[in-house]
Amino acid sequence: MTRSPFAMYGRELGALALALLWCVPFYYLAIVSLKPTTEIFADPVGFPDRLEFANYAEAWAGTMGVSLGKAMLNSLIVTVGSVLSVILIGSVTAYVIARNGRRMGTLMYFFFVAGIILPHQLSVVPLYSAMRQIGLVGNHLGLIVLYSGLMTPMSVFLYSGFVRTLPADYEEAAEVDGASRGRIFRMVIFPLLAPVTGTVAVMVGMVVWNDFFIQLIFLSGSPAQTLPVAIYGFVGEFSARWNLVFAAVFVSIAPILAFYLFAQRQLIQGFTGGIK
Amino acid sequence: MAKIQFDGVGKRYDNGAHAVRDLNLTIEDGEFMVVVGPSGCGKSTALRMAAGLEPITEGRLLFDGHEVNALSARDRDVAMVFQNYALYPHMTVSENIAFPLASRGMAKDEIAQRVARAAETLGLTEYLSRRPKALSGGQRQRVAMGRAIVRDPRLFLMDEPLSNLDAKLRNQMRAEIIGLQKTQGVTTLYVTHDQTEAMTMGDRIAIMRGGVLQQAGAPRDLYDHPANLFVAAFIGSPAMNLFQADLRFTDSGPVLVTSGGTLELGPGAALPARARDHDNRTVVVGLRPEHLSLGDGPGPSLAATLTLTEELPPEKLLHTLITAETPMTDQVVAVAADVDASAVGDLAQDARAHRSRLVARLPVDTPVPASGPLDLRFDPARLHLFDARDGQVIR
Ligand SMILES: Nc1ncnc2c1ncn2[C@@H]1O[C@H](COP(=O)(O)OP(=O)(O)OP(=O)(O)O)[C@@H](O)[C@H]1O
Numbered sequence: 001m002t003r004s005p006f007a008m009y010g011r012e013l014g015a016l017a018l019a020l021l022w023c024v025p026f027y028y029l030a031i032v033s034l035k036p037t038t039e040i041f042a043d044p045v046g047f048p049d050r051l052e053f054a055n056y057a058e059a060w061a062g063t064m065g066v067s068l069g070k071a072m073l074n075s076l077i078v079t080v081g082s083v084l085s086v087i088l089i090g091s092v093t094a095y096v097i098a099r100n101g102r103r104m105g106t107l108m109y110f111f112f113v114a115g116i117i118l119p120h121q122l123s124v125v126p127l128y129s130a131m132r133q134i135g136l137v138g139n140h141l142g143l144i145v146l147y148s149g150l151m152t153p154m155s156v157f158l159y160s161g162f163v164r165t166l167p168a169d170y171e172e173a174a175e176v177d178g179a180s181r182g183r184i185f186r187m188v189i190f191p192l193l194a195p196v197t198g199t200v201a202v203m204v205g206m207v208v209w210n211d212f213f214i215q216l217i218f219l220s221g222s223p224a225q226t227l228p229v230a231i232y233g234f235v236g237e238f239s240a241r242w243n244l245v246f247a248a249v250f251v252s253i254a255p256i257l258a259f260y261l262f263a264q265r266q267l268i269q270g271f272t273g274g275i276k
Numbered sequence: 277m278a279k280i281q282f283d284g285v286g287k288r289y290d291n292g293a294h295a296v297r298d299l300n301l302t303i304e305d306g307e308f309m310v311v312v313g314p315s316g317c318g319k320s321t322a323l324r325m326a327a328g329l330e331p332i333t334e335g336r337l338l339f340d341g342h343e344v345n346a347l348s349a350r351d352r353d354v355a356m357v358f359q360n361y362a363l364y365p366h367m368t369v370s371e372n373i374a375f376p377l378a379s380r381g382m383a384k385d386e387i388a389q390r391v392a393r394a395a396e397t398l399g400l401t402e403y404l405s406r407r408p409k410a411l412s413g414g415q416r417q418r419v420a421m422g423r424a425i426v427r428d429p430r431l432f433l434m435d436e437p438l439s440n441l442d443a444k445l446r447n448q449m450r451a452e453i454i455g456l457q458k459t460q461g462v463t464t465l466y467v468t469h470d471q472t473e474a475m476t477m478g479d480r481i482a483i484m485r486g487g488v489l490q491q492a493g494a495p496r497d498l499y500d501h502p503a504n505l506f507v508a509a510f511i512g513s514p515a516m517n518l519f520q521a522d523l524r525f526t527d528s529g530p531v532l533v534t535s536g537g538t539l540e541l542g543p544g545a546a547l548p549a550r551a552r553d554h555d556n557r558t559v560v561v562g563l564r565p566e567h568l569s570l571g572d573g574p575g576p577s578l579a580a581t582l583t584l585t586e587e588l589p590p591e592k593l594l595h596t597l598i599t600a601e602t603p604m605t606d607q608v609v610a611v612a613a614d615v616d617a618s619a620v621g622d623l624a625q626d627a628r629a630h631r632s633r634l635v636a637r638l639p640v641d642t643p644v645p646a647s648g649p650l651d652l653r654f655d656p657a658r659l660h661l662f663d664a665r666d667g668q669v670i671r
């Protein structure tokens with residue numbers, strides 16, 4: 001492929017401009033989070049008269065007696081728990097479905113695909129009362145169970161598509177080599193699924209970390225409340241303390257940004273793993 | 277190590293394909309048995325049934341006299357080498373070789389010892405920490421072998437293990453596999469569709485066609501005494517020359533009448549005992565290329581036209597045409613079809629032109645004219661006669 005240097009520079013410049021555009025919200029995030037409370041409504045977008053670093057301390061103290069640090073830990077527990085659970089359940093289920101007899105496999109496959117299509121918001125009310133009765137409201141486990149249920153269909157869909165492309169030879173070789181079913185899955189199949197596992201981890205991780213609706217309903221007011229719920233605590237019934245909200249948001253995206261910078265290469269590989 | 281018996285074994289796939297029918301075959305303890313046949317004849321299916329990867333739908337499979345039909349692959353204690361090796365891509369060479377041992381719960385230091393020994397045997401020691409992706413085809417093949425020889429299985433199963441290698445490497449690995457099998461003394465079932473491989477490697481060869489075992493025996497036995505036209509045409513390179521003739525017993529001895537003339541075999545011609553039963557019937561005559569010679573000596577000769585000479589020291593191959601019908605039985609066509617589609621076309625063309633191709637194999641220094649007519653002499657005792665209707669040999 002030959003390209004003129006002008007086209008190349010043009011493309012680079014375009015990409016840079018686009019990247020700058022992406023930075024604009026971060027700028028506002030930063031300046032609003034440093035505004036004194038009095039200035040928020042008077043001059044919401046201007047540069048603050050005085051940088052109010054105390055906003056961060058106040059935001060860090062959190063709401064409902066849960067500090068932002070604790071909320072972040074809660075988010076982390078729920079996210080990691082959900083990711084692990086979805087990976088485990090999704091990969092095993094997909095393997096069984098993809099390697100099973102045609103009829104049963106197809107039936108289960110469509111069962112899970114239906115799970116992707118149905119909007120879960122419809123079932124929130126009955127779900128809430130059911131989960132409440134078995135003690136799964138207001139704690140980490142409840143959310144992990146809930147997200148596993150929501151995200152497993154998608155992961156089964158991704159995993160089973162990949163398993164179908166795996167030649168049966170590996171499993172057959174392992175079987176002749178005397179490996180049990182469990183060992184075949186653990187030692188041979190699961191490692192081969194790594195590209196999908198990466199994709200599923202990122203997908204589930206992003207959804208769970210950023211989700212607000214479910215976490216608000218199932219966790220608000222509990223010591224297990226997660227970051228989005230904690231931040232929402234700054235938005236009161238009569239007044240919203242936007243500077244604190246913004247400060248909290250700024251703190252809460254820090255670990256994600258760090259993760260992206262750290263795992264950039266692996267993430268891109270994971271997303272493009274299927275296309276070679 | 278074990279004696280393996282296929283006792284009326286058959287396989288019908290779910291889609292109705294009857295891949296193997298009534299297979300009766302015994303592989304003696306320590307024997308190297310090669311299963312050979314054209315594509316789709318059921319070789320792999322037979323092998324996979326022995327491995328336990330494919331359920332047996334008819335008959336019984338015995339290991340040392342015990343039925344193993346219901347035994348799963350992991351409990352049969354066999355080792356298998358796959359055509360594309362099936363090396364675990366995420367494991368190193370040493371982990372690959374250790375896998376079957378680790379699966380059986382062997383102690384770590386014993387595993388390490390055995391892996392080291394197997395690697396030594398196969399010359400893989402310096403590659404032990406590499407991944408399969410970073411190996412050449414021949415090295416991958418060795419790793420696959422290593423995974424098989426690292427333990428002492430009852431049976432080695434190999435499904436075209438050399439077909440992905442180039443010719444030179446294939447020859448080398450062929451010798452290595454024979455050597456390994458002999459030193460380990462493990463009963464081996466080896467599948468190939470290459471008859472040269474079969475002839476050079478097997479203690480015995482089983483030839484299959486369309487799911488049916490055609491003949492099993494020592495390589496020389498199959499070469500010298502093929503049971504039917506299929507075996508005759510399949511074994512040997514260049515293949516056995518075949519043409520059609522009417523067999524007649526006259527006062528001056530048996531004669532073969534072709535569309536080109538009458539071939540007197542002589543009064544003393546030693547024909548098979550049952551040849552008499554075929555008096556006045558059409559037979560297919562088979563002659564190995566090395567049993568044809570030039571010059572005037574005793575015995576009958578065929579009037580041929582030389583079309584091409586191939587020199588391949590220490591021998592040369594004369595390609596000739598004679599006037600005689602080409603047999604177009606399904607067995608002969610099946611062998612031709614396995615070579616390629618154009619071979620069938622050539623065969624049909626010869627049949628239409630009422631001619632047959634004959635190849636003679638002579639020492640390279642035999643003086644031969646550039647082209648033109650030629651008398652090909654043969655010893656009637658070397659003739660193979662087949663019933664033209666069912667292709668069975670006349671004994
Ligand atoms: N899983 C399967 N389901 C249905 N039919 C099958 C299956 N595997 C093989 N067959 C059929 O069974 C017959 C024998 O197949 P098999 O693989 O044993 O042949 P083969 O002798 O190993 O051929 P090749 O030399 O091409 O490997 C073929 O006609 C094939 O189409």
Ligand SMILES: [Mg+2]
Nearest residue numbers: 319320321435
């Ligand atoms: Mg095969």
